[in-house]
Amino acid sequence: MRKIGKQEIEDIAVGAALLGTGGGGDPYIGKLMALQAIEEYGPVTVLDLDEVPDDALVVPSSMMGAPTVMLEKIPSGEEAIEAFQKLEEHLGKKIYATFPIEAGGVNSMLPFALAARLGLPVIDADGMGRAFPELQMVTFYLDGISATPAVIADEKGNTALLSTIDNVWTERIARAATIQMGGSVMNAMYSMTGKNLKESGISNILRLEEEIGKTIRLAKANNVNAIQEVLKTVGGFELFQGKVTDINRKTESGFARGIATFEGLNEYRDETLQLRFQNEHLLAQTDKRLLCVTPDLIAVLDAETGLPITTEGIRYGSRCVIIGIPCHPKWRTEKGIETVGPKYFGYDVDYTPVEELVNQEVTK
Amino acid sequence: MRKIGKQEIEDIAVGAALLGTGGGGDPYIGKLMALQAIEEYGPVTVLDLDEVPDDALVVPSSMMGAPTVMLEKIPSGEEAIEAFQKLEEHLGKKIYATFPIEAGGVNSMLPFALAARLGLPVIDADGMGRAFPELQMVTFYLDGISATPAVIADEKGNTALLSTIDNVWTERIARAATIQMGGSVMNAMYSMTGKNLKESGISNILRLEEEIGKTIRLAKANNVNAIQEVLKTVGGFELFQGKVTDINRKTESGFARGIATFEGLNEYRDETLQLRFQNEHLLAQTDKRLLCVTPDLIAVLDAETGLPITTEGIRYGSRCVIIGIPCHPKWRTEKGIETVGPKYFGYDVDYTPVEELVNQEVTK
Structure with missing residues (x-):
């Protein structure tokens, strides 16, 4: 367990953007969102994967849509909260912690912004170890974990709770809805247990991102x-x-x-x-x-x-x-x-x- | 209160197709679906609008999508049941009766097919008095009744529960999802009270449809x-x-x-x-x-x-x-x-x- 403050956020944003391989959103916007939330609500606790109880309900927080759209339509944070609350309501259980679904300038930062507001810890693991464009492209899919029940929420107040026969169908339907909802939405999907995440997630991704960001930041000073x-x-x-x-x-x-x-x-x-x-x-x-x-x-x-x-x-x-x-x-x-x-x-x-x-x- | 058997279904299907002004689905398919359900589960009770309790939860059953697609993808009936069950689950209340959302060869028949299977009555009212292509085009919309929570369900087992800021957004998002889901889906939306339906619905539409169908059927014999x-x-x-x-x-x-x-x-x-x-x-x-x-x-x-x-x-x-x-x-x-x-x-x-x-x- 460790606390993540502003410097760590800066470094993680850069490292995540690098592992995001061009996608996952702009690190500047992601950083601002996380920094603003930490400024207002205080540092976020990060848990190592082995600190998460096996039976805890854990849910990644992420955005879907074209990064080009995200640049023009910065989420307020309310959409993410609404998506989480709708999912909790549907599951009838409190979410224990969140984590990033992928590496990326925005998608690695959103869990921090949401965690700061909701007082949740962030788990040091994700579902890709990089970024990919479609919803089913996560290690969880390889291990048969369902993306649904999945909530998507836009900044206007529209939400959709999807239940699909497989994760490729989640992608198809959510993508079509996302386009209508303005090109990007906040997701609450791939809810799973701590045990699922331990078996299927990619651990220590935040540590790696922070290390990358720090390396780049200090290179000049270190000559x-x-x-x-x-x-x-x-x-x-x-x-x-x-x-x-x-x-x-x-x-x-x-x-x-x-x-x-x-x-x-x-x-x-x-x-x-x-x-x-x-x-x-x-x-x-x-x-x-x-x-x-x-x-x-x-x-x-x-x-x-x-x-x-x-x-x-x-x-x-x-x-x-x-x-x-x-x-x-x-x-x-x-x-x-x-x-x-x-x-x-x-x-x-x-x-x-x-x-x-x-x-x-x-x-x- | 009256019972609707096979002859009434035949007549209503024809009359509904006429008031459906070219849309609302093919009367032959709609008729087959309703007749099959009545054959298997027995006649359906039709309630006049004034027989419905003010506080009863009533929900129209309908299909959305291109009629050209409906011709190729006949619904099994399971989708409609799933849509109703998901909506009941979400609302935490049993549905008292169903009714047609519009006049049309299929959309006037679906409530009978569903009602026969679920043992529900059908109310003699709809939300258009004709057919229209988009979800918000109902008298309920004119009176400010929300389309959501709205469930759409396809024949594969995919569902989406929408919650939107207005009915035009329901239309946009549901339409985009429908296209992905194969071009047509079953709906459970515009849930309302008996009182809402009395104030906003168009009553005695089934009687009119039956009368039209009967008139056409008997014209030759009556010379x-x-x-x-x-x-x-x-x-x-x-x-x-x-x-x-x-x-x-x-x-x-x-x-x-x-x-x-x-x-x-x-x-x-x-x-x-x-x-x-x-x-x-x-x-x-x-x-x-x-x-x-x-x-x-x-x-x-x-x-x-x-x-x-x-x-x-x-x-x-x-x-x-x-x-x-x-x-x-x-x-x-x-x-x-x-x-x-x-x-x-x-x-x-x-x-x-x-x-x-x-x-x-x-x-x-």
Whole structure:
């Protein structure tokens, strides 16, 4: 058990945005929401997974919708409370603690904002170890945990309580409703027991995020290269250095979809990188080689500061370093690849672990 | 209080399809569903509105979606039961009786199918006195009765319980969910008290439907013109006689939308009628004159049998008589016209009562 104050929030927001691989929302907005709540209600208690009772009711707090919309429609916090209260009412049981569903600038911060207001602890675990665009893309789904009963709530006061035959149906119906409800909503879904979370969650994700954020923050003072230090912290690989020459994004079917093109710099100057995304970065390839593909993580970092850039933050002319990070082993199982691998997103490539792709390059 | 058996069902289905003005579902399917349930569970009790206790919980049973989809996806009846049970569970109160939300081949029959299975009575009242395509288009809306809590249920076992700030939001969110759920769902919404229904409902609608159906059925045996007899029964007007020369329909945004063109026959042979619909017929005009416009009723009848034809049943070459019927006075109020008048549907004409349009013609 530990207390999370403002500095920790700042660091977690940055680390979460990096693991959010371009999605999961803007870290600046997420940070403001959490900081404001902590300012008003005091620091939040974080529990390690093994501190949670097996029979406790735990529910992640998250947002769904296109990150492009979240930028324009900042949630007040009331929606999240309403979603939690409707779910508690339906289940007839108090929620013991919340936790992030995924890593991401907003989705890692929302549990803190909600926990501060409701006086709940936050558990140091999530359901992805990164971010993904669809509701069923959580380790809980791989383990057969139902997303429903699921409450979605908008800022106007509309709510929907869904009960579906599987989590893919939750995604379909909730996504369609979300588009009508203004493009983003707050969720209370994937309610589970402490035991479920211990078995299916990805633990110590907040510690890792905080460590990443701290590494980037202190790099200048410590006179080290922020990106190289981050690669050590996360066990990742540098994939490319480039300058943004084209960015093509649209918000469709409730997602921010597109392709960013990077012209190579330094030792990559003969190559052009194409980065494909659907809320999150999903595939990085040059004309010559595949560099990294979902479910492995692809993060775009500012070449100078090492700070992560979200898909909506990619700007023409920005100089970036693109890094790859091996995903959690749960995603490398057959059901994992089926659920979030390249084929699911319509890319005609087989999944190959990023460490193998990187080694192929070296031996070439 | 009276009992409704098979013959009454046959007649009500036909009369409801006529008042359904092309929408509300196919009378053949609706009839089969109701007849099957009555066959299995026995006749259904119909209550007059004044027989319902003021404090009774009453809930209409209906379907939403494109009638074109209903033709391909006949509900099993389980969805309706599930929707009612979820709503009862949420409200913590037993439903006393059901009733139709609108007139229509399917939507007037569903309450009978459900009532037979659940052993509930059906109340002789509805919320339109005709059919309309959107959820908020009920007399209850004019009187400020909320559509939510609203349950929608599909045949796969998915349900959504909506709570919205107004009935237009219910329509938006439920429509989007319906499209995902296969294009049609069963509803349990607009729960109200007996007193609400007495104040806001349109009473004796089942009696009128039965009378229409009986008139058409017996016309041949009675050696009378079915259509002329129906016009007397409903207080309507013959608008046109024509042959279908073009029918342009598509299912979009969850609705069956389109235009049917009729080449005039007999005294109308110099004119061509265009009939515009969105699930229901909404506007009938020739190149020379406006004949009838929503919220007044426009029904297309088979020239020979007098049987009503739904929008999806309009076939090239069919010989039809198009009739107009004054709508219930509740629709002719300012809020009524705003909610269901021609402007709402995007037609740039002012609402003029059908009896005035008909008289204009006569004086011409």
